[in-house]
Amino acid sequence: MINFTVGPVQSTEEVKEIGAKSAPYFRTPEFSEKMFENEKLMCEFANAPEGARAVFITGSGTASMEAAVINTLDRNDNVIVVNGGGFGQRFADICALHEIPLTEIKLEVGKTLTKEDLENLPDKKYTALLVNIHETSTGVHYDPDLIGDFCKENGIFLIVDAISSFLADDFDMEKCGADIMITGSQKALACPPGVSVMVLSKKAQQRIATHNSGCMYFDLKSALSNGERGQTPFTPAVSTLLQINARLKKIKANGGRKSETEKIAAIAQDFRNKIKGMPFEIVSNSLSNAVTPLRPRNNVSAYDIFTVLKDEYEIWVCPNGGDLKEKVFRVGHIGALEISDNDKLIAALKDMQKRNLI
Numbered sequence: 001m002i003n004f005t006v007g008p009v010q011s012t013e014e015v016k017e018i019g020a021k022s023a024p025y026f027r028t029p030e031f032s033e034k035m036f037e038n039e040k041l042m043c044e045f046a047n048a049p050e051g052a053r054a055v056f057i058t059g060s061g062t063a064s065m066e067a068a069v070i071n072t073l074d075r076n077d078n079v080i081v082v083n084g085g086g087f088g089q090r091f092a093d094i095c096a097l098h099e100i101p102l103t104e105i106k107l108e109v110g111k112t113l114t115k116e117d118l119e120n121l122p123d124k125k126y127t128a129l130l131v132n133i134h135e136t137s138t139g140v141h142y143d144p145d146l147i148g149d150f151c152k153e154n155g156i157f158l159i160v161d162a163i164s165s166f167l168a169d170d171f172d173m174e175k176c177g178a179d180i181m182i183t184g185s186q187k188a189l190a191c192p193p194g195v196s197v198m199v200l201s202k203k204a205q206q207r208i209a210t211h212n213s214g215c216m217y218f219d220l221k222s223a224l225s226n227g228e229r230g231q232t233p234f235t236p237a238v239s240t241l242l243q244i245n246a247r248l249k250k251i252k253a254n255g256g257r258k259s260e261t262e263k264i265a266a267i268a269q270d271f272r273n274k275i276k277g278m279p280f281e282i283v284s285n286s287l288s289n290a291v292t293p294l295r296p297r298n299n300v301s302a303y304d305i306f307t308v309l310k311d312e313y314e315i316w317v318c319p320n321g322g323d324l325k326e327k328v329f330r331v332g333h334i335g336a337l338e339i340s341d342n343d344k345l346i347a348a349l350k351d352m353q354k355r356n357l358i
């Protein structure tokens with residue numbers, strides 16, 4: 001199978017080999033050393049501000065989304081949630097569950113966030129803004145500077161879910177002024193699922209220190225204090241953390257975060273050039289390099305295209321759920337993919353065209 005989904009995605013041979021071995025015992029200086037490297041490289045690749053820390057949560061991306069909320073916000077907050085699709089809705093649901101007052105900015109499918117959307121908010125006293133900088137469900141990427149400037153001007157605490165955007169798009173925590181950046185192991189980090197990472201500014205650490213999370217497993221106070229000795233409070237996904245370590249060091253050796261982003265951008269651009277003239281419409285007015293959302297023309301079912309590619313061509317693209325299931329499928333550009341893989345996908349789509357399936 002060739003995997004063009006947005007996670008889990010394909011891993012390199014080096015990363016796969018680590019996963020083939022038994023997990024080592026981890027309460028050791030050797031493992032701590034790897035965790036220190038992980039923290040340092042995550043902060044570097046996020047361009048985190050001075051004094052930032054990174055913590056590694058065993059749990060998928062959503063675990064860190066919820067951990068961010070319960071460790072830094074409470075009923076005295078008044079938050080804005082940018083809700084442009086499934087992941088924005090998830091942030092709204094997490095806030096509602098934990099009884100944190102929220103105002104949603106609901107966006108139409110395929111439309112990015114604008115300055116007017118922020119200026120037209122009903123209330124002026126907000127304390128925090130939660131955003132999925134790339135709303136992976138629709139493939140819309142929001143402008144980090146627009147959001148960052150708004151938060152700076154209004155003294156708003158900024159939580160950015162960059163789970164599918166980290167490494168794929170330029171994201172600079174310091175420049176945009178984000179207080180928390182979240183990512184996950186199975187997106188552009190291209191490791192197995194199960195670990196999510198949070199980079200925390202000093203301001204975020206202060207909020208954590210003064211908040212009661214009401215939760216033991218996702219208590220970031222203990223994650224931060226254990227991290228000081230390169231450890232986690234409980235047994236983490238040890239092998240996945242070692243895979244992340246190998247991957248981060250490889251990115252560093254290959255020129256760092258910027259080179260990785262350029263590589264992903266080149267694969268995305270190549271695909272977008274090759275899909276021109278085919279019966280698909282790209283349905284986003286602001287794209288991430290991580291994914292291309294496509295609407296088939298001629299009323300062809302997007303979900304049927306996913307099924308035929310999977311069953312007859314050994315290719316996974318990413319289907320959509322909910323209202324978009326029949327309308328849109330997505331082609332991911334993250335993970336261990338090459339330009340030649342794009343050619344195989346295009347050839348499969350051309351063959352389907354010949355068979356009158358699209």
Ligand SMILES: *Cc1c(COP(=O)(O)O)cnc(C)c1O
Binds near residue numbers: 062063087
């Ligand atoms: C993948 C993703 C998540 C995390 O989903 P999990 O299934 O919990 O890993 C969250 N937000 C965005 C924007 C994502 O792309």
